[in-house]
Amino acid sequence: MLFMNKKEEVLDIQLTPHGRYLLSLGKxxxxxxxxxxxxxxxxxxxxxxxxxxxxxxxxxxxxxxxFKTISSIASRNQNVQSVFEPSINLAAGIGKATQLASIEQSxxxxxxxxxxxxxxxxxxxxxxxxxxxxxxxxxxxxxxPNITSSYQTLNIPQIDINVSYKTAVLSTTEDxxxxxxxxxxxxxxIFEDGTYIAIDPDHLLLEVLEENTVYNKTNFEIEVFEIEKxxxxxxxxxxxxxxTTLDRMKPLFFKKPVDLIQxxxxxxxxEVEFPEPIGESNSMINYYFNVFVDNEIDKSDICDAVGSLAxxxxxxxxxIECFPEITPSRYDIYTGPEPIDACPPPVxxxxxxxxxxxxxxxxxxxxxx
Numbered sequence: 001m002l003f004m005n006k007k008e009e010v011l012d013i014q015l016t017p018h019g020r021y022l023l024s025l026g027k028x029x030x031x032x033x034x035x036x037x038x039x040x041x042x043x044x045x046x047x048x049x050x051x052x053x054x055x056x057x058x059x060x061x062x063x064x065x066x067f068k069t070i071s072s073i074a075s076r077n078q079n080v081q082s083v084f085e086p087s088i089n090l091a092a093g094i095g096k097a098t099q100l101a102s103i104e105q106s107x108x109x110x111x112x113x114x115x116x117x118x119x120x121x122x123x124x125x126x127x128x129x130x131x132x133x134x135x136x137x138x139x140x141x142x143x144x145p146n147i148t149s150s151y152q153t154l155n156i157p158q159i160d161i162n163v164s165y166k167t168a169v170l171s172t173t174e175d176x177x178x179x180x181x182x183x184x185x186x187x188x189x190i191f192e193d194g195t196y197i198a199i200d201p202d203h204l205l206l207e208v209l210e211e212n213t214v215y216n217k218t219n220f221e222i223e224v225f226e227i228e229k230x231x232x233x234x235x236x237x238x239x240x241x242x243x244t245t246l247d248r249m250k251p252l253f254f255k256k257p258v259d260l261i262q263x264x265x266x267x268x269x270x271e272v273e274f275p276e277p278i279g280e281s282n283s284m285i286n287y288y289f290n291v292f293v294d295n296e297i298d299k300s301d302i303c304d305a306v307g308s309l310a311x312x313x314x315x316x317x318x319x320i321e322c323f324p325e326i327t328p329s330r331y332d333i334y335t336g337p338e339p340i341d342a343c344p345p346p347v348x349x350x351x352x353x354x355x356x357x358x359x360x361x362x363x364x365x366x367x368x369x
Contacts, residue, residue: 002068014071016113038116039067073113115154120214129213131157134316136305137205138163166200205297205305207318222293224285225249252285 004012015023022028040060044051051059121129141160146153166180172194182198190196210219230248260267285291292298303322309315 001070004066004068006062006066009068012069014069016071019071034114035118036114036116037118040064070113115152122212122214125212127212130211132207132209132211133159134207135161135205136207136302136309136316137203161204163202163204165202168198168200169195170198171195203301205301207316222254222291224252224291226252226288250283252288253283254285254291 015028019028041047041064042056042060044056044059049059119129121127138161141162143157143159145155145157147156147158168180168182170182172190180198180200183201186199186201188197208220213219226249228248228250230246231243258272260269260272262272281287299320299322302318302320306316306318306320306322
């Protein structure tokens with residue numbers, strides 16, 4: 001940990017261990033950047049300083065020492081040890097370099113290395129950006145206002161929501177709708193005795209808004225992690241080792257969409273060669289579940305959730321109309337709709353001599369002229 005020489009150094013750019021790994025493969029392509037102010041004290045009163053407004057800028061820019069860039073907060077030796085020591089329980093069948101890269105792209109590095117990102121607030125309000133989260137389908141078990149670790153505590157709310165799938169052994173001779181609403185795509189095959197394992201899935205439906213900020217086309221980024229148990233065994237000399245179980249957050253990935261713009265030309269989907277499917281890997285999100293956003297969500301699911309909440313006297317204001325679809329009837333506005341003839345026309349039949357006779361019979365009808 002070194003201090004910057006402000007007379008000679010202005011910018012200090014360092015690659016993280018994961019960045020160096022991507023650089024070694026020729027896959028490092030920086031696209032985005034962000035500004036952070038976690039090392040700046042704007043209000044000196046929190047440090048017992050009494051200063052005028054004009055003195056704040058001089059204190060921050062000239063009189064406050066700045067650390068050089070810290071590219072990693074995790075122990076490099078510990079990361080390497082967790083991969084190359086056989087006593088560590090990690091996923092099999094994966095290369096050592098890939099395992100090490102996955103560890104160095106862990107939750108600790110991604111969250112606690114660069115904190116307090118400077119965001120954008122709406123110029124039309126004096127309030128700070130805030131979250132608005134409504135659970136349309138599901139139930140919150142518990143929530144805490146921050147996330148804690150051995151590094152620091154961040155004001156990032158943690159919300160726990162469970163999604164339960166119902167399973168039952170049913171028979172083809174009984175009506176399954178009386179017990180549950182199984183999904184044929186998830187249920188098992190029918191066994192020899194006529195039974196099968198039925199699965200009734202559930203889903204989580206959220207409305208997430210970022211208030212008091214500039215509304216853009218893409219305001220959110222979604223990241224998914226799988227929590228794995230990692231067992232560390234440390235031993236010195238001939239002494240018995242100590243076992244420690246840690247939670248390791250493994251990042252999962254979305255399927256990369258195919259770019260329809262090639263060589264600065266917008267192509268049709270039929271003109272683009274889609275890559276061959278490589279199967280569902282356990283590092284992909286769709287291996288476990290599907291994530292749909294915005295217009296990808298079925299409107300009927302939203303309307304069902306809104307109706308369920310309304311039955312509990314819980315009303316939500318959504319920018320969607322959930323009315324029954326009515327097929328309009330069209331007719332000539334000058335002649336009006338065709339009248340409904342209460343008396344059908346008589347049915348005639350032709351005999352062999354070519355004479356037409358009334359085949360409607362002699363039954364009496366109450367029809368007006």
